Amino acid sequence: MRTSPFTEEHEQLRAAIRRFVTDELAPHAEAWEQAGWIDDWVWPRMGELGYLGLAVPPEYGGQGADYWATVVLAEELPRCGSGSLPMAIGVQTDMATPPILKFGTEEQKQAYLAPAVRGEKVAAIGISEPEAGSDVRAIRTRARREGSDWIIDGAKLYITNGLRADFVTMVVRTAAADSDDPWSGISLFLVDTDLPGFEVARKLDKVGMRASDTALIHLDGVRVPGEALLGVEGQGFKQIMWQLQGERLIGAIGGVAAAQLMFDRALAYTREREAFGRPIARFQATRHRLVDMATDIEQVRQLVYDACDRWNRGEYAVTEIAMCKLAAAQMSFRVADEALQLHGGYGYSREFPVERAWRDARLARVGGGSDEVQREIISKLLGL
Ligand SMILES: Cc1cc2nc3c(=O)[nH]c(=O)nc-3n(C[C@H](O)[C@H](O)[C@H](O)COP(=O)(O)OP(=O)(O)OC[C@H]3O[C@@H](n4cnc5c(N)ncnc54)[C@H](O)[C@@H]3O)c2cc1C
Numbered sequence: 318m319r320t321s322p323f324t325e326e327h328e329q330l331r332a333a334i335r336r337f338v339t340d341e342l343a344p345h346a347e348a349w350e351q352a353g354w355i356d357d358w359v360w361p362r363m364g365e366l367g368y369l370g371l372a373v374p375p376e377y378g379g380q381g382a383d384y385w386a387t388v389v390l391a392e393e394l395p396r397c398g399s400g401s402l403p404m405a406i407g408v409q410t411d412m413a414t415p416p417i418l419k420f421g422t423e424e425q426k427q428a429y430l431a432p433a434v435r436g437e438k439v440a441a442i443g444i445s446e447p448e449a450g451s452d453v454r455a456i457r458t459r460a461r462r463e464g465s466d467w468i469i470d471g472a473k474l475y476i477t478n479g480l481r482a483d484f485v486t487m488v489v490r491t492a493a494a495d496s497d498d499p500w501s502g503i504s505l506f507l508v509d510t511d512l513p514g515f516e517v518a519r520k521l522d523k524v525g526m527r528a529s530d531t532a533l534i535h536l537d538g539v540r541v542p543g544e545a546l547l548g549v550e551g552q553g554f555k556q557i558m559w560q561l562q563g564e565r566l567i568g569a570i571g572g573v574a575a576a577q578l579m580f581d582r583a584l585a586y587t588r589e590r591e592a593f594g595r596p597i598a599r600f601q602a603t604r605h606r607l608v609d610m611a612t613d614i615e616q617v618r619q620l621v622y623d624a625c626d627r628w629n630r631g632e633y634a635v636t637e638i639a640m641c642k643l644a645a646a647q648m649s650f651r652v653a654d655e656a657l658q659l660h661g662g663y664g665y666s667r668e669f670p671v672e673r674a675w676r677d678a679r680l681a682r683v684g685g686g687s688d689e690v691q692r693e694i695i696s697k698l699l700g701l
Pocket residue numbers: 408441442443444445448449450451452474475476477478523526531680683684685686687688689690693
């Protein structure tokens with residue numbers, strides 16, 4: 318049997334995060350869902366507690382912990398009762414800022430990473446566009462040089478934290494691809510959101526993740542200095558593919574955690590709810606359904622933990638991470654759907670948390686690279 322990857326220290330961290338989530342986040346989840354907005358204080362508060370920089374080195378204000386500490390945070394945040402919160406925080410900690418640590422200059426780390434770790438700056442990641450999501454190479458947002466500056470024009474769509482972000486880690490085309498390297502010509506930029514020409518055109522209305530703000534952003538002649546370029550000019554595609562590994566893994570961890578919560582709720586409900594003179598958990602059909610859910614969750618958890626172990630050891634496990642992303646996205650929605658079914662009519666009512674989890678879970682099959690895109694990645698890497 319696999320030994321637990323979590324040390325005593327991780328378990329202490331888990332207990333502290335769980336207290337924070339239960340006492341300080343969960344009481345607000347309903348109001349955030351209604352308002353379509355997570356209160357701003359969450360960022361500085363989580364920064365103060367050290368939760369926005371668990372894996373960041375201490376010189377940038379982080380805790381210098383291993384990846385398993387990040388896993389603990391991702392497993393605990395869904396307990397707040399809104400999938401939007403883990404998503405918003407995950408964008409900050411595991412999507413928009415890791416490229417700064419990996420590819421950034423010392424100045425960029427001090428100017429963007431350190432304040433993001435403190436919760437003073439909110440970060441967003443800007444890849445998708447109105448005309449390009451799965452096909453990142455088809456992006457149309459462009460930057461052209463003007464002296465030592467760059468001028469950015471284009472649009473970014475579905476940007477999580479887009480209404481509140483102080484900066485966006487953005488994927489931009491800076492040149493046509495070389496004929497010998499189809500992945501070249503794309504670069505990453507750190508774009509401040511208060512620059513002239515940067516405009517939040519619209520807040521998007523969504524099926525789920527309703528507390529999370531999602532924006533359509535227009536960029537009209539946004540002038541950024543040469544120092545806004547993140548990493549190597551023209552190598553942004555490869556850099557963002559590295560970023561997507563962390564994004565997909567954190568999403569998969571959260572998906573397993575959310576599914577576990579759904580299972581726990583369904584189990585408790587079916588033990589309480591009676592039909593035909595007995596708790597519905599005592600019907601064989603219900604028991605088998607619960608067993609299938611538990612088995613589904615456990616097998617994906619082990620797949621995800623294996624990928625976490627590889628990531629923690631610095632392995633670039635693209636196939637395994639794509640498998641995790643695919644398996645977790647499908648499993649978490651399946652489990653949420655079964656949990657809704659087991660709640661009967663109450664499952665479909667807005668008064669029980671199961672319907673929100675069901676709506677929230679649906680995103681994972683699309684966001685961060687759809688099921689189909691994961692299958693394409695896996696099939697290429699398997700040589701199919
Ligand atoms: C709530 C939400 C939050 C998001 N947050 C962010 C964010 O913060 N930053 C960001 O950059 N993006 C974000 N996204 C965008 C998300 O990553 C994209 O929606 C996703 O990558 C899919 O792109 P698309 O919507 O353009 O779909 P498309 O690429 O148009 O795909 C449409 C359909 O075609 C399928 N398809 C595409 N290519 C293939 C293929 N080769 N083979 C088979 N089928 C294929 C897809 O799987 C999908 O089913 C968010 C999206 C949502 C809904």
